[in-house]
Amino acid sequence: MTETSARQATSKVAAAFAKAAAERRAALVGYLPAGFPSVDAAADAATAMVNAGVDVVEIGLPYSDPLMDGPVIQEAVHRALEGGVHVTDVLRTVEVVAATGSPVLVMTYWNPIDHYGVDSFARDLARAGGSGMITPDLPPEEAAGWLEAARIHDLDPVFLVAPSSSHDRIALISSVCRGFVYAASVMGITGARASVGQAAAGLVARVRQHTTLPVAVGLGVSTGVQAAQVAGFADGVIVGSAFVKRLLDAADPVAGREAVSELAAELAAGVRGASA
Numbered sequence: 001m002t003e004t005s006a007r008q009a010t011s012k013v014a015a016a017f018a019k020a021a022a023e024r025r026a027a028l029v030g031y032l033p034a035g036f037p038s039v040d041a042a043a044d045a046a047t048a049m050v051n052a053g054v055d056v057v058e059i060g061l062p063y064s065d066p067l068m069d070g071p072v073i074q075e076a077v078h079r080a081l082e083g084g085v086h087v088t089d090v091l092r093t094v095e096v097v098a099a100t101g102s103p104v105l106v107m108t109y110w111n112p113i114d115h116y117g118v119d120s121f122a123r124d125l126a127r128a129g130g131s132g133m134i135t136p137d138l139p140p141e142e143a144a145g146w147l148e149a150a151r152i153h154d155l156d157p158v159f160l161v162a163p164s165s166s167h168d169r170i171a172l173i174s175s176v177c178r179g180f181v182y183a184a185s186v187m188g189i190t191g192a193r194a195s196v197g198q199a200a201a202g203l204v205a206r207v208r209q210h211t212t213l214p215v216a217v218g219l220g221v222s223t224g225v226q227a228a229q230v231a232g233f234a235d236g237v238i239v240g241s242a243f244v245k246r247l248l249d250a251a252d253p254v255a256g257r258e259a260v261s262e263l264a265a266e267l268a269a270g271v272r273g274a275s276a
Contacts, residue, residue, distance in 0.1 A: 012103035012131045013156045013179030016055045017214040017235060026231035026271045028053060029216055030264060031107060031240035032247070033060035034093040035085030036076040041253035043096040048261040049243065050102040053268025057097050058134060058240070061090045061108035068136050072241045076248060087116055091128045098129030105158065105179075107134040113146070122149035132156030132179055140176045147176060158182050161207060163199035174211035180236055181207050183217045201233040227270030237271055239263075 020027035030049045034042050046057050060073070062080040069077065090106065098104045106125060113121050113135075125133065132155045138146065140159060150157045156179030161170050163184070174181050185200035200217050207215045216236025221227055223242075230237045243260055250256030 011156055011179055013056060013105065014214075016103050017180060020055055020271075021214070021235065023272075026227075026234055027055040027214070027216065027236040028227070028264075028268055028271050029056040029058060029218070029236050029238040030054040030243055030267075031058035031060060031238065032243055032260070033062055033073065033077050033080055034090040035062055035080030035083055036244075037079070037247060037253050037256065038083065039085060039089045039093060041256065042080075043093045044253070045243075045247060045257045045260045046093065046097045047100055048257045049264045050097065050100045052261040052264035054264050055102065056131075056236070057102050057104045058107040058238070059090060059093050059097065059104060060240075061087065061106055061112055063109045063112055065109070065111075070241060072245050072248065076244045087112060087121075091124055091130075094125065094130045095128040098131075103131040103179075104129065105132045105134050105156070106130060107136070110135055110138045118145045119149045119152070122146070122153040122155055126153040126155060130155065132158060134158040134160075134182060136160050140172055143176065150178070160184050161203065163203050165203075165206075167206065167209070170207055171210040174207060174213065177211070177213055180214040180216045181211060182238070183207060183215050183234070184219045185217050185230075200230065204234050221267075224266040224270030224273075227267045228273050231271040237267070239267055 017027045032042055032046050036042055062077040062085050094104050147157055158179055159173045159177050160182045161173050183203050204215045214235035216238050217230050217234040218238030221230055221237055221239045227237045246259035246263055247256040250259050
């Protein structure tokens with residue numbers, strides 16, 4: 001067995017997708033930013049997502065210039081930063097959520113990682129029980145340092161493909177991903193949408209021409225019906241803004257946790273119903 005295949009065999013992310021596939025369903029991936037409405041409340045909400053059926057958790061690292069994020073996530077991240085959230089709080093959140101047994105990935109822009117130190121962050125993420133990192137603004141051509149750190153610390157690097165990605169670009173991105181390939185279903189910023197982009201199914205099919213890794217679709221899913229739709233053609237369904245909006249709309253952290261748990265249960269039923 002090669003080093004790469006050995007890593008895939010032991011990856012918690014790969015195992016979560018494999019378990020979902022064995023159950024003939026898509027994996028459910030849920031996102032929340034660290035630090036909103038507080039560090040402890042965010043960790044509590046993310047844990048509630050897992051208990052309600054989320055298979056893999058993305059913890060967002062709040063950043064002052066979130067170019068890809070829509071207004072919902074921007075608002076939550078802004079409040080987290082105003083509350084003084086720090087990278088160490090992100091790692092503490094990862095540790096709490098990872099204690100559930102669920103794989104936890106950090107979703108982050110590259111600047112904070114570069115500032116912290118690539119190997120140092122990879123080391124500390126692994127120590128916290130994290131499984132890898134999603135880096136939406138890091139091109140593979142500039143990712144050598146992160147890929148090496150991920151190899152050393154046994155972390156999964158996840159990169160994004162988009163409907164506009166060429167076949168050559170998809171092949172390159174897929175070749176450096178571990179765990180899964182993140183397929184952005186639409187062009188533009190994040191946010192819940194009334195319907196999932198029509199290009200999503202075609203993008204998944206194109207990615208599968210270049211890799212055997214699972215392909216998970218994100219950007220826009222907000223209901224159990226949409227989750228079932230995406231689960232019909234993808235290996236994973238990624239939901240972010242809809243979870244964050246539940247926290248933003250809640251009267252207090254307890255209500256937010258309950259609202260997030262309710263949505264997770266609806267989405268989990270959706271991905272399971274698609275294969276029933």
